[in-house]
Amino acid sequence: MNIEQQLQSKIDLKTKPLKALGLLEKIAYKIGKAQQTLTPQLTNPTIIVFAADHGLAKEGVSAYPTEVTYQMVLNFLNKGAAINVFCKQNNINLKVVDAGVNATFDSHPDLIQAKAGLGTHNMISGNAMTQDELDFCFKSGQQIVTDIATTSTNIIGFGEMGIGNTSSASLLMSTILNLPIDQCVGRGTGLDDTGLERKKNILSTIIDTHPKPNNAKEALLQFGGYEIAQMCAAMLEAYKHNMLIMVDGFIASSAFLCASNLEPKIIDNAIFCHKSDEIGHKLLLRSFDKQAILDMNLRLGEGTGCALAYPLIQSAVAFLNEMASFESANVSNK
Incomplete structure (x- = not known):
């Protein structure tokens, strides 16, 4: 056999x-x-949270102001966020990446500086990023995982923080999967009905005024964001190192969609940790033909679904390694 x-x-x-x-x-x-x-075996589990701002956020596609990205990165570094709590609970290493926050940070042992810019450009008037910025994002994402691989990490999770990034994720999903944008757009951080309708109209306009991308890299160039592009590259590098890849919610799954568009075999190493409450995520998971571990109406991001699912992944390894067989336990099989 x-x-x-x-x-x-x-x-x-x-x-x-x-x-x-x-x-x-x-x-x-x-x-x-x-x-x-x-x-x-699972060794040295690590979650990376990629953070960046989005130029489109000024159009009102999020319920929160853009400065929340910066404030939440500080919260991560001060160990006050949900992802900090869950990583500590489950003995998971946590790193935070400044992929393009519209602010500067002091050095910190848990912060990786990989700033592609002070937030992406507003997609209303052009591409979210330049080719140089996209190239930088891919090189940075690859290097981050290459460095982590030296610590014997063989399971890695990906989370994000970026006000406005559900818009980028929806646009990536719509164009790569050829789905109507209405099926891909949700409330994000909690838009009311009026805000949701405004968001749909804005994203529909962007779809109509941008040429259809031919591949995931072109889609990332047009729609961003820096954190999604770096996450995509990091996932691809994790696959090269044969790491198990824990995929968080809607944003992380959109990054994985881009990664799988560039390297279809990456699906073999992916574990989808939860099904987000964001409307498009169910369709996104269906496109991968995969079931998520958790379905708890989560929509926080940050990699929290990965951290919460990790104990169940440990349980899967534990039963395989330690549970008795019918023969070893002298139990009759049917």
Whole structure:
């Protein structure tokens, strides 16, 4: 038997009915297959939160002012955000990347400086970023993961912070999947009905006034954001290092959509951690033909879904490695 057949047999012969552990069995199989072993391990788990501002935010596509991006990065660095709490609870390393916040930060041991600009350009009047800025984002994202790989990390999660970034994610989703923009746009940080309608109208105008991109890199050039582009590149680099990739919510999934457009095999290493309350995320997950671990009406971002799902990923590895088989436990199989 090859390694895939051995893994499935090992899972099936545990002291349980077939498929009784549901999604945990699929996760265990995925991890074992990625690591090409019957006894996989998770080492030095790390979550990276990419933060950047968006020029489009001044058009009122978010319920929050743009300065919240800067303020939340400071909150991350002061260990006061939800992602800090959940990472501490589950012994996950956390790094924060300034991919393009419209402010400057003092040096900090948990902050990675990779600023592509002081926020993307307003898509109403042109592309979100220049080709040089996109190239910088890809080089930066790759280098960040290359550096983390030296710490023996073999499972990595991706989160984000950026007021206005659900608009970029919706535009990326719409153009790459050829879906009507209305199916991809949600309330983001909590827009009311009037704000949601304004957001839809603005994004529809942007779709109509931009040429259709031919690939994910062209889409990122047009629609941004810096944090999504760096996340996309970081995911691709994580795949090159054969890391398990924990994908957070709607924004992170849009970055993964871009990454999978550039390298389809990356799906083999991806674990989708939660289904966001954002309207487009269900369709986005369906496009990958994957089930998320959690469905808890989360829409915070920051990588919180990754941190919350990580203990269940640990459980998948634990049952594969430690649970008795029918034979070893002298339990009768049917």
